[in-house]
Amino acid sequence: MLTINNLSAGYDGFQACFGVSLEVKAGESVAVIGPNGAGKTTLLRAISKLIPTQGGELLMEGRRYDHLPAHEVTALGIAQVPEGRRLFPRLTVEDNLRMGAFLPSARARFAERLERVYALFPRMKERRAQMAGTLSGGEQQMCAIGRALMSGPKLLLLDEPSAGLAPLVVQSIFEVVKKMSAEGYTVLIVEQNVQQVLRVVDRAYLLETGRIHASGRAAELLADEAVRRAYLGM
Amino acid sequence: MPQVFDIFLLEAVLNGLLLGGLFALLSLGLNLIFGVIDVVWICYAELIMVGMYTIWWLHTQQGLPLPLAFAASIAFVGALGAALHQFVIRPVLAAEPINQLLVTGGVLFLLQALVTVAFGVEFRNLGVRLPGVNAGEMSFSGSRIVAFAVAMVAIAATYFFLNRTYMGTAIRAISQDRAIMPLMGVNASRVYLLTSAIGGALAGLAACLLVLQYDVHPAIGLSFGPLTFLICVLGGLGNLIGGFLAAFVFAQLISVGGFFFQLEWGYVIAFAFFIATMFWRPEGLLSRRKAR
Numbered sequence: 001m002l003t004i005n006n007l008s009a010g011y012d013g014f015q016a017c018f019g020v021s022l023e024v025k026a027g028e029s030v031a032v033i034g035p036n037g038a039g040k041t042t043l044l045r046a047i048s049k050l051i052p053t054q055g056g057e058l059l060m061e062g063r064r065y066d067h068l069p070a071h072e073v074t075a076l077g078i079a080q081v082p083e084g085r086r087l088f089p090r091l092t093v094e095d096n097l098r099m100g101a102f103l104p105s106a107r108a109r110f111a112e113r114l115e116r117v118y119a120l121f122p123r124m125k126e127r128r129a130q131m132a133g134t135l136s137g138g139e140q141q142m143c144a145i146g147r148a149l150m151s152g153p154k155l156l157l158l159d160e161p162s163a164g165l166a167p168l169v170v171q172s173i174f175e176v177v178k179k180m181s182a183e184g185y186t187v188l189i190v191e192q193n194v195q196q197v198l199r200v201v202d203r204a205y206l207l208e209t210g211r212i213h214a215s216g217r218a219a220e221l222l223a224d225e226a227v228r229r230a231y232l233g234m
Numbered sequence: 235m236p237q238v239f240d241i242f243l244l245e246a247v248l249n250g251l252l253l254g255g256l257f258a259l260l261s262l263g264l265n266l267i268f269g270v271i272d273v274v275w276i277c278y279a280e281l282i283m284v285g286m287y288t289i290w291w292l293h294t295q296q297g298l299p300l301p302l303a304f305a306a307s308i309a310f311v312g313a314l315g316a317a318l319h320q321f322v323i324r325p326v327l328a329a330e331p332i333n334q335l336l337v338t339g340g341v342l343f344l345l346q347a348l349v350t351v352a353f354g355v356e357f358r359n360l361g362v363r364l365p366g367v368n369a370g371e372m373s374f375s376g377s378r379i380v381a382f383a384v385a386m387v388a389i390a391a392t393y394f395f396l397n398r399t400y401m402g403t404a405i406r407a408i409s410q411d412r413a414i415m416p417l418m419g420v421n422a423s424r425v426y427l428l429t430s431a432i433g434g435a436l437a438g439l440a441a442c443l444l445v446l447q448y449d450v451h452p453a454i455g456l457s458f459g460p461l462t463f464l465i466c467v468l469g470g471l472g473n474l475i476g477g478f479l480a481a482f483v484f485a486q487l488i489s490v491g492g493f494f495f496q497l498e499w500g501y502v503i504a505f506a507f508f509i510a511t512m513f514w515r516p517e518g519l520l521s522r523r524k525a526r
Contacts, residue, residue, distance in 0.1 A: 048417060070416030080417050088410045095403050103419040104398055151419065 089133025100150030250489030279459030285441025315434015470518030
């Protein structure tokens with residue numbers, strides 16, 4: 001579904017990704033793991049075209065799209081839950097979800113998808129009239145995931161969904177990720193919380209200083225000596 | 235001093251209410267632009283002036299029926315608002331606020347100079363007079379009643395648009411996190427352009443209401459531009475509900491203050507109140523809530 005060939009990306013005068021290639025197939029859930037500063041967030045931001053690519057190719061369902069502006073990437077079926085959640089704090093939960101359905105194609109199915117999001121996160125239904133800025137961290141993460149789902153994406157990008165959350169809440173967020181891939185969503189997730197993310201995804205790539213160092217089935221990586229020593233402290 | 239609770243006090247309060255409705259419309263466009271784009275169009279009243287000239291010229295010089303001239307004012311000033319954003323604001327969006335203020339200040343004088351070239355400095359009158367309304371011993375200007383009613387409908391329509399439509403929600407959202415808008419599939423530049431066009435169209439509508447009450451001349455913006463800006467500041471710049479309430483507070487101070495003393499004193503009281511409020515609540519009566 002998503003193919004990345006030899007991607008280079010970064011910010012003004014600073015490159016964070018060097019020749020990254022990876023693939024996410026339809027129905028798969030894939031993680032990109034790696035330490036802080038490895039370029040994971042840069043990678044996701046480049047996939048959504050929030051930052052310009054400096055080289056390489058981005059393809060969605062075989063169609064190259066790296067020339068498109070960021071707001072047109074969403075229409076290809078790529079939705080992102082950004083780092084830090086980035087809800088609109090002074091909009092209600094429901095208005096935040098409404099923004100997720102901004103695309104004309106999504107507006108027609110707003111009511112139906114809203115029901116789906118509320119079924120996935122019953123807490124959001126209770127809080128729908130509340131300002132998003134007043135939600136707890138875990139609830140904000142649910143709202144941010146719900147907002148991304150409202151566009152009816154083919155591919156869901158999640159940027160550090162566990163960051164800044166209490167351990168129990170982290171667990172419930174990963175449960176949600178697992179549930180979504182079971183429902184057939186295609187997911188690309190970037191995480192530092194290596195142990196937990198490897199338990200919910202099918203495959204993973206190891207990103208270090210902007211380069212892919214290893215990749216494989218999640219279960220294999222979880223059992224790999226080097227990975228365990230470097231990331232799991234074992 | 236007249237005795238309290240007489241019918242003329244009631245008349246002053248009702249006139250203040252009518253005036254407040256007009257003030258609320260004046261401040262709405264300016265406030266919307268600031269709340270969304272974070273730029274103060276200090277030339278806002280001059281856009282209204284251009285609208286007034288548009289109506290006067292189309293109606294009295296070109297013989298266009300008044301409703302068409304009104305529609306033309308709304309459309310033309312709306313387009314002018316979009317052009318102002320595209321060609322003047324956009325290049326300075328990332329600049330210091332003082333530079334943004336100065337550049338719209340430049341537009342203020344540019345528009346004044348342009349209409350002077352086109353129409354001279356004479357006072358131009360539309361020559362339309364609406365009949366007044368009498369209720370007991372009280373009398374009210376017909377054009378003020380119309381202005382109040384139209385302003386309320388326009389404000390309600392704007393409120394509905396902002397709260398009940400996707401684009402309106404995007405306009406409210408973009409001021410809270412612009413960088414993330416593309417992830418919603420929103421073209422931020424287009425939202426800014428549309429907001430500017432709406433702000434301009436509201437100025438064009440205000441022109442329709444003002445041209446029924448006042449003669450138009452190149453400096454007319456100065457007689458209600460500062461007032462409009464102060465109302466926005468009083469309500470908490472960018473806060474639409476605050477601006478709406480502040481408009482009525484300001485209008486009552488002018489109207490009732492003018493009733494107890496003299497008409498001119500009403501303005502003195504209103505501006506003194508503004509200055510005192512800035513000491514007491516520098517963020518305005520309803521400051522914009524900061525949830526994060």
